[in-house]
Amino acid sequence: MSEREPPYLYPDYVGTRLRAPAQPLVNLPDGFHDFPAPLFPRTIAQVDHDLTRQHAGEPIGERIIVTGRVLDSDGRPLRKTVVEVWQANAAGRYLDQDDQHPAPLDPNFTGAGRCLTDNDGHYRFITIKPGAYPWKNHRNAWRPAHIHFSLFGSEFRSRLVTQMYFPGDPLMPRDPILQSIPDQAGRDRLVSRFDPETTVPEWALAYRWDIVLRGRAATPFENEP
Amino acid sequence: MSGPLTPSQTVGPFFGVGLPFERGEQLAPPESAGAMRIEGQVLDGKGEPVPDALLEIWQPATGFGRARTDSEGAFSFTTVKPGPVSAPGGRMQAPHFNVTVFARGLLRHLVTRMYFPDETQANAADPVLNLVEPARRETLIAKQCGGVLHFDVRLQGEQETVFFAI
Numbered sequence: 001m002s003e004r005e006p007p008y009l010y011p012d013y014v015g016t017r018l019r020a021p022a023q024p025l026v027n028l029p030d031g032f033h034d035f036p037a038p039l040f041p042r043t044i045a046q047v048d049h050d051l052t053r054q055h056a057g058e059p060i061g062e063r064i065i066v067t068g069r070v071l072d073s074d075g076r077p078l079r080k081t082v083v084e085v086w087q088a089n090a091a092g093r094y095l096d097q098d099d100q101h102p103a104p105l106d107p108n109f110t111g112a113g114r115c116l117t118d119n120d121g122h123y124r125f126i127t128i129k130p131g132a133y134p135w136k137n138h139r140n141a142w143r144p145a146h147i148h149f150s151l152f153g154s155e156f157r158s159r160l161v162t163q164m165y166f167p168g169d170p171l172m173p174r175d176p177i178l179q180s181i182p183d184q185a186g187r188d189r190l191v192s193r194f195d196p197e198t199t200v201p202e203w204a205l206a207y208r209w210d211i212v213l214r215g216r217a218a219t220p221f222e223n224e225p
Numbered sequence: 226m227s228g229p230l231t232p233s234q235t236v237g238p239f240f241g242v243g244l245p246f247e248r249g250e251q252l253a254p255p256e257s258a259g260a261m262r263i264e265g266q267v268l269d270g271k272g273e274p275v276p277d278a279l280l281e282i283w284q285p286a287t288g289f290g291r292a293r294t295d296s297e298g299a300f301s302f303t304t305v306k307p308g309p310v311s312a313p314g315g316r317m318q319a320p321h322f323n324v325t326v327f328a329r330g331l332l333r334h335l336v337t338r339m340y341f342p343d344e345t346q347a348n349a350a351d352p353v354l355n356l357v358e359p360a361r362r363e364t365l366i367a368k369q370c371g372g373v374l375h376f377d378v379r380l381q382g383e384q385e386t387v388f389f390a391i
Contacts (some may be wrong), residue, residue, distance in 0.1 A: 086243025
């Protein structure tokens with residue numbers, strides 16, 4: 001387990017206090033978690049990566065491209081692996097009946113997408129930049145803008161659910177969820193970078209974020225180009 | 226482990242828009258031969274239901290399922306029973322599902338196993354159950370309740386479910 005992972009109990013994030021296991025996790029000998037990741041049991045449509053085209057009109061907000069690569073811990077790309085994302089709208093509201101933040105819903109934005117990585121491990125989403133939103137963890141608590149990511153990778157132990165943040169967000173140092181990661185280098189790994197090369201003139205800004213999963217991608221055949 | 230891994234963050238309370246999918250809780254159609262229903266509840270350290278948890282069950286032979294908890298912390302799956310699974314070193318493991326738990330308040334997911342109550346002999350010989358202190362083993366074994374298998378996940382406290390390091 002990487003020392004960069006957050007602990008289960010992080011009292012500043014109030015939700016951990018009654019949900020973190022009190023007993024130590026039980027270690028299994030080598031091999032017991034060496035089996036393949038689940039195959040995602042649904043087909044993924046070409047348009048599922050574009051969160052701005054799921055309704056009759058376009059969502060309100062700053063259109064962005066979010067892209068990067070999914071790699072194993074040896075730096076090898078994970079091909080054709082499922083990436084799932086979900087997020088708040090530009091006003092910081094989720095399409096969820098439990099989100100009662102008094103900000104408008106957007107009839108043209110659901111806030112969920114999926115894609116498969118390509119042969120070099122690249123993923124690409126088109127969306128709008130999510131807004132910050134208040135939560136009741138402590139007085140005047142606001143989550144920094146973020147996009148939730150869920151990945152399977154190649155092995156059972158590769159599974160990762162995490163959040164991607166945006167560079168320069170002043171809420172990050174005050175956010176106990178991000179700050180639960182013990183070291184700055186680990187926290188930095190969740191912050192995307194502005195990517196002027198991928199930005200499309202007159203159309204959308206781009207952010208780049210690579211994801212490294214535990215475990216090894218299948219070794220390519222030696223004669224494969 | 227050479228690469229700097231991307232750290233985990235909580236699934237949060239609002240994953241409902243993104244992660245659940247239609248019939249995700251059905252690894253087998255409910256009317257199919259051998260289909261069984263698994264029901265349970267996710268509970269916190271005070272025994273209160275956890276209404277914003279997501280469970281995934283996975284066994285290569287039977288497939289993958291995903292279900293969220295409702296306002297009572299309850300979830301269900303429909304599946305067929307998996308067979309025994311070989312273990313490293315050539316031994317056999319008793320039939321079981323790998324269960325992954327996500328929730329608001331879990332900064333990393335948790336991994337546990339659900340074993341079957343009608344496999345007394347196989348469970349007694351299972352190499353993973355035997356690594357768990359005897360008093361806690363029963364948290365990993367579902368209970369037969371009428372026609373349904375019951376499996377609760379207690380995140381913390383009394384009867385806390387055994388979770389495994391990954």
